[in-house]
Amino acid sequence: MTSRDQAAVTLAQVAEAAGVGESTVSRVLRNHGSYSGKTRDRVMTAVERLGYVPNRIAGTLASAGSRLVAFVIPSLSNIVFADVLRGAGATLEENQYQAVFAVTDYDPAREEALVASMLAWRPAAVMLAGYEHTERTINMLRAANCRVVEMLDVDGTALDLAVGFSNRAAGRASAEFLLKRGYRRIGYVGHDLDRDTRAAKRYSSFCETLSANDVPLADREIYREASSVERGRLGLDSLLARTSDLDAVYFSNDDMALGGYFHCLARGIVIPSQLAIFGYNGLDLGRVMPQALSTIRTPRVATGQMAAKLIMDNAPSQVIDLGFELIEGATA
Amino acid sequence: MTSRDQAAVTLAQVAEAAGVGESTVSRVLRNHGSYSGKTRDRVMTAVERLGYVPNRIAGTLASAGSRLVAFVIPSLSNIVFADVLRGAGATLEENQYQAVFAVTDYDPAREEALVASMLAWRPAAVMLAGYEHTERTINMLRAANCRVVEMLDVDGTALDLAVGFSNRAAGRASAEFLLKRGYRRIGYVGHDLDRDTRAAKRYSSFCETLSANDVPLADREIYREASSVERGRLGLDSLLARTSDLDAVYFSNDDMALGGYFHCLARGIVIPSQLAIFGYNGLDLGRVMPQALSTIRTPRVATGQMAAKLIMDNAPSQVIDLGFELIEGATA
DNA sequence: AGTTTTTTTGGCAGCGCTACCATTTTATGG
DNA sequence: CCATAAAATGGTAGCGCTGCCAAAAAAACT
Structure with a gap:
């Protein structure tokens, strides 16, 4: 039923039907310049009757x-x-x-x-x-x-x-927070740093801040893929398998952190006493988790x-x- | 440093610079029609030198x-x-x-x-x-x-x-699944049905299927807002406060279901023996939850x-x- | 070399609109 | 009532490109 290949109604046709000039129609439609009420009505009636839809392609070309x-x-x-x-x-x-x-x-x-x-x-x-x-x-x-x-x-x-x-400031703030809370065996689980350069900035700033406080990053698990809840869960699993004495993990974002949280739930790891989790983004769901997610809310x-x-x-x-x-x- | 209000290079300028006609440039650039290798090189050189970017607005207007x-x-x-x-x-x-x-x-x-x-x-x-x-x-x-x-x-x-x-079929399948598993006190937690008409179709089909099996919907909690993890959690809370003997809850989507899941975790409600949860959408995160979410994966x-x-x-x-x-x- | 065919090429009229200017109509004021 | 200002209107030249057609150049045959 859809009518294809029928020529669309043009401004010239509207002008013709309304018995006015093209520029008058253009003025009325854009409410730009002056025109009388009577003219406006005649134009609008014609627009209505013909089902005219302005062509912005043409309009843009003409008006730069x-x-x-x-x-x-x-x-x-x-x-x-x-x-x-x-x-x-x-x-x-x-x-x-x-x-x-x-x-x-x-x-x-x-x-x-x-x-x-x-x-x-x-x-x-x-x-x-x-x-x-x-x-x-x-x-x-x-x-x-x-x-x-x-x-x-x-x-x-x-x-x-x-x-x-500042992603750098975000990374630093995250590190400072974890240090302030007394965590000293800190790991990182993240996604493709090569591509997500903002995540890379947070990561490097996070590490620098830890190092500056004589608490070098204990271990890390970095995937080359995009972030996901699943990667977060797998990442934490791998990380803990390798370095079991971590007391906190910084995730590249809340999705990853949620995966880590799920892993802890599944394995009976008590949060935050056995392992602390820190995310990034401040997604709404972090607020609603049984334990509110510690994270950074971005604007x-x-x-x-x-x-x-x-x-x-x-x-x-x-x-x-x-x-x-x-x-x-x-x-x- | 960004240069604004400078006239962009046009196809005519490229033609001029390459010493060929406009239509020739157009043909080369669109690889449409025939032209010699020598001409192509001259055109491409000029394009490169002038930094020409075709104007699709004009192109679209001209070509319908x-x-x-x-x-x-x-x-x-x-x-x-x-x-x-x-x-x-x-x-x-x-x-x-x-x-x-x-x-x-x-x-x-x-x-x-x-x-x-x-x-x-x-x-x-x-x-x-x-x-x-x-x-x-x-x-x-x-x-x-x-x-x-x-x-x-x-x-x-x-x-x-x-x-x-078919959203109707999805609603029906969800109901049939819950019935098959033996649930008989079934509730619903959902978001704005007035606006999300597809969710409304699932809901009504879900209810009809239950009724057809003499298991009318026990209770429901419907919010007028958009769906969210938070609404799911609050919704389940309200629903259980009113009707505490439910054995299963159908959520309008996985976000809402995740909220319900969090609520159960927080309250120590054992899933699925005390309360079953069923979602809709098949988000990736459902697979990674400590207990995989029962849901419908949509394409x-x-x-x-x-x-x-x-x-x-x-x-x-x-x-x-x-x-x-x-x-x-x-x-x- | 002279045709015929094929490939390449350029010219130019639009695409539908807006901007600008000129003209006509209406309002204002003395 | 006429001069003057203000408002309303129409004509038309592009905007930068593509599509069509005709012309020119190159290739393929006698």
Whole structure:
């Protein structure tokens, strides 16, 4: 029943039907410039009757500035980026902007290709995760006539705008917290550090802080795959099999930590007296666990909101650190 | 450092620089039509030198058919839709299509507005969740010159293409499973049925199946908000406070079920002997819980893949039921 | 060498809209 | 009532590309 290949109604047809000029229809529809009430009614009636849907492709081409915002994000499975998108979504929509997105799977080469493909849509802005990009990606973005927002990190040099928080500071805060609580045999279970450079920053900062306090990291289990609850559980299992006297484990994120928590439950390991668990992200579910998860809550939605707001406001280049919050919880 | 407001390089400039005609550049860049190797090299050199990025806005306008695919989904927080997007993403990308999306928050009126706004981009296809749309949404989609895919449901009449599975069958299977296991005092904890019509279908089918077996639903706790782990935990708490002799609880999804599971852990309720728990979705984390979650695994990624494939293949209107899998688990 | 066929190429008219400018109509004021 | 300002309207040149067609160049045959 869907009617394909029928020519869509054009603005010219609406103008014809309403007995006015094309530019008048355009003005009425965009509520831009002046027109009389009577004209507006005639135009709107014609629009209604013909079922006219403006063609933004044409509109964008004619008016230069596009209202597309391109998101090039590492993953959709990771709730972090879904939250960022959610935060940005509302603001963009209010301003009649449209979000376009592509997923890099944490691969810089794919990011490069996707940025190139995104720029072909002449977006008003490109939103990326973090500061680590290939040289060509950076060159393309510099050459492009659009804003760039690097999100979820502030440790480095921004191309244009940056919104997020310090992953290094997060790693340090986590280490300091565990040290303050008296843990001395600390392990780490994490996912692919090569690709997730923000996780790598947290990890290295965590280790440095421990070392600076003469408590070197006791052991670690790092998977090359993406993070998951399952990896967290397997990782803790392997880690403890090798180094059984750990008193605390730092996970690369809450998903991994939940896996570790499940492992402890299954093996009867008492938390936190036998083993402390510390995560990262501050997912909602951490609050609801039988023992609230000790973790760091990151401003994911706020990052998206701020990123969108900066673009809408055409703010000057700057770096905005939204900080994070350490949640003491009951698992560490 | 980002250079804004500089005119972008155009195809005409490349043609000029390469000393060839515009259409020749166009042919080379799209690898469409014929051209000599020498010409290709000259064009590519000029492209490289000038840093030319094709303008797809213009290209789309000139060639009619757009390579945008619009996703109008209820939520990004719900992993279900992220999975669908992920599934579709790869296929779309291979075919040089671009995903555009907007989030309805399960609100049909918002869906209507967003579909209207999406159609303005003249997408090749619009991907929606389920069959329940406002009349105006349906009219717009019928009138639009594009394909429509309704995803994650097959209980109803499709507008054009539909890919998913039967939520009614899923509800029935869940009920039959619990009955087969001998549970007779069965409760339900769910989220907003008014908005999530697929959850509503599962619920009503679940109840009907119970009734048909003379085991009416013992009690239920339904929240008007979105589903979450927290709501699941609170919901089970309320439900048990009111009806303490339940022997099984059906949750509207795995998140809610995980909340219920946490509640049992916290209260020392033994699963499944004291209380059985059954979810819906088959999230990965269910497999890793100390006791594997009994649930129904839905083909979320496959739905996205199939939806994209149908569009790429320009398949005729049809409904594709990908089925689901009941995971017996250890919690029911 | 002269044809015929095939491959390559360039020119240019749109795609549907907006921006700009010119014109007409209406309102304002003395 | 006419001059002047203000509001409303229409015409049209692009935006940057693609599709079509005709022309030119190269290749393949007599």
